[in-house]
Amino acid sequence: MGEVFLGREALGDGLPRHDLRRWYRPIFRGVYVPKASIPSLQDRTMGAWLTSNREGVIAGVAASARHGADWVDDDHPIEILVDERRRQPGLVVRMDRVAADEVVTVDGLPVTTRARTAFDLGRYQKRSLALGRLDALMRAAPFSDADVTMLMRRYGPVRGVRQLRELLPLVDGGAASLKESWVRLVLIDNDFPIPETQIPVFDGDEPFAFLDMGWRDIQLAVEYDGDQHRTDRLQYVKDARRIPKIERRGWEVIRVLKEDTRNEILARVYEAWLRRGGAEIDKMAAFTRTFPPDRWFGRNGNAA
Template sequence: MVVIGDGDDLVMTEVFLGREALGDGLPRHELRRWYKQMFRGVYLPKNATPTFEDRALGAWLTSDRQGVIAGAAASALHGARWVDVREPIELLVAERRRQPGLVIRMDRFRDDEVTTLAGMPVTTAARTAFDLGRHQPRALALGRLDALMRAAPYGLADVQRLIDRYGPVRGVRQLRELLPIVDGGAESLPESRLRLLLIDHGFAAPETQIAVSGGDGFTALLDMGWRDLRLAVEYDGAHHQSDRVQYLKDRRRLPGLMEREWEVLTFVNEDTPREVIARTYEAYVRRGGAEIDALAWVTRSSAPNRRFGREGGDGWAA
């Protein structure tokens, strides 16, 4: 907390605990007049729009500076993308203190699983991965693990050591299953979900960020696919469709890819899992990929008709 002035002129310039500000001399009526409550007992200026770091700091202060920022909040502090500023802040604490905007976890942790970021105790990248893979819904968990690997590469062996350290804790089976397919090459949460959908239906794990180039100066970077089949699979989010520059860039590279005998399958938010799998399987087999018996479900009329993403664009359906 930074205090400017004295007496009635005291002004707090960042997130702070109300009781500490009052103890430093801020009049109670000034606290009520000029500051708003972020969490119980935690304040910031009324005209301030809290950043993710502000919300993480506020969450930490609710624990009397005893807790540790964890989960998606920790991954964001490590630099991972696609964590919404309104995401509830996960906090490892010794006792439960429920309130809106916080996810309280009383999980065990050790000193070597904690680092300091932005002046706060935050779980290390490996411990963050250990928590994300267990506590998040499966598809979202892979997306979060991919994003963290992209921003702050962690050793899978380090995560395995934590699995061995804590044994059969909640969600560890899911974590064990996801770890081998974590890939920092994914550039969005829907891309991670698309890759998981393909793996779940028997396809070999697709390579991510495939670079295609030629002696004529042509270059292209493909989201994912199978280099030996020259088959790529891509997810086009809302930004691809609304950004004219990106749209033209995507269109202009297609002839060069076709000249090099690449086939590119593009999927959007509105495509159902059945459509994604059916189209990919047809191209996969046609280009020499092995047949996959488990894909018989794609012809069933009773197959689920969920959208690939969440309604409204680059959302997430876990």
């Protein structure tokens, strides 16, 4: 018997009902796995399809993972397109239209195409996360902006399409984590020029480092120190040693930690931006110590 299966089919094949209850447990309605197993994202995706009577199409974040995108946890809710709503925990059911040319088979399951997956990710995910999910899909399975735009024309003013239209030009497969995408979006939202990602720094003819994001013209980089710096000591030491080498080649590197707030990031980057000769940005006045605002309004105090 497979690791993920429909209970009714197992009973029809002769599995005693008491064995089903004793040795297996449901992960979705009517879908079972061995009690001792911890279902992977792949198992749960299969289970979501089975619970739709093999009629649904895997979509959204789960579809992006099927296309190879990273940073999807095993317990992430599975999105599925079906003709009728079947609410249950761990399953996000959408009754959206989907055309035949928007579905492909991946590892035996019907999954939205890369373009349709991007179309859904950019509309249904929270904006601060949507760009990260789009970046991850572009990194693993590049999709065409033109194909996504075609879907926007096909379906018209559906939910979230305005957000998708805004985010699509910002998608960058060079982002190496969801948090990097978030940092990049914070900078863009506050009028910094769109940062380049994966900027090579050379030792002779060979690059010895790739900077997460930054601006070559003023040699300012922003590096996100993710969880690997907490869990992987060797990686932490390697990265710590390369920073001075990068700085000796004229770069200034702003290191962002997971615990840093949006305002802290903006203040540090903008102060460095000005030191490096970048143009002043009006939006930054409220976030910097160097240029505090002349007056506050509303809850922060009376007008000066």
